[in-house]
Amino acid sequence: MNLRAELKKNIDWVGYVDYGVRDFHSYDTHRGATYNAYLVRDEKTALIDTVKGPFAPQLLRNVAALTDLDKIDYVVCNHAELDHSGALPAVMAACPNATLVCNAKCLETLAGLFDISGWKTQVIASGDTLSLGSRSLTFVNIPMVHWPESMVSYMPEEKILFSNDAFGQHLATSERFVDEYDLAKVLEEAKSYYANIVTPYGRQVLKTLEVASQLEIETIAPSHGLIWRGNVDVIVNAYKTWATGKYAPKVLIVYDTMWQSTEAMAEEIYAGAVAFNETLPPDAPRLDVQTMHARRTTLTRLATEALDAAAIAFGSATLNANLMPAMGAVLAYFQGLKFREKAALSFGSFGWGPGGAEAIQKALENDLKYPTLAAPLKSKLRPTPEVLKQCREAGAALAAEAWRRYEADR
């Protein structure tokens, strides 16, 4: 594949579109991914970021179609993670006159990943500027968006922010710019990307947005997905919403079931939450209530829906006096993502000894630190009408709390 796209005169996308990838360190990339690299040709020639190691030949072919490889003066590394740095050994070998430009932390990380002893390197600090002739790059560290060494490169003359992981989406397409594609799909993938990769660093994202607000930006060129051209406010505003953890009017019921008793409880919680909508004024937004079977839904999808949910009920049948493994994975994943606190509820069935609902309650209280509305809702074997009634009432109470949180955030 030999695709290129021009951002501005002599500033070209030269990356790789990976239609085949479906697992990106556990992220479900159901629409594929791209690794974006950019070539700036001026008095000096700079390659900004590279691609995953196996795709180095395609990157070098794209670059060689525009310039001789021995004319590359600089290779800028904004982020040492291997989806952007993996091709560096091949690139540095193929470009004999190139100097690697990165911050000190990045160089230290790269030295732990590759043999960099033969590379020419230039360590820059946040705020430094590298002149390329009529254009320049100013580097700004954005630690933990996504790794400690992460930085962005800003070109003031063209008002382009090369933002690396920030503002990206995992989306493979033949288009290169957001304005050439379906915006709803781009935002769906940008939200998924934010929820699954960026969420733990929300505070740092807000600081990055503060830095970005002081720059004149017309184009955001991320290292994944489509390029924001003339519509940067769309993604910047979306990031502000996600980074503050603003609640949507949304309730999730995430569960795993063995012989459908826990599922029957989930359905009653759902019914109670949906019925809450009838108490709202006709012109009010409706609560979005969703049941999600943990074993039939990817963690990526669950996290994307959870990002802005105001309340979540977690349910599990009892297996080996504990919760079902899929629910263990959900709780561990959500704990790591550090979403803003959700109103929560635990529920589940058991046969002869307790386990599932209690384990969830413990994780909610001790690990996730989500306030639970009640003690665990439990059913011994099939839920009785009384248990189902309790589930319905708990669903309505959870919905009311979700609505209260949504209203308080408006």
Ligand code: FEO
């Ligand atoms: Fe796209 Fe943190 O790498």
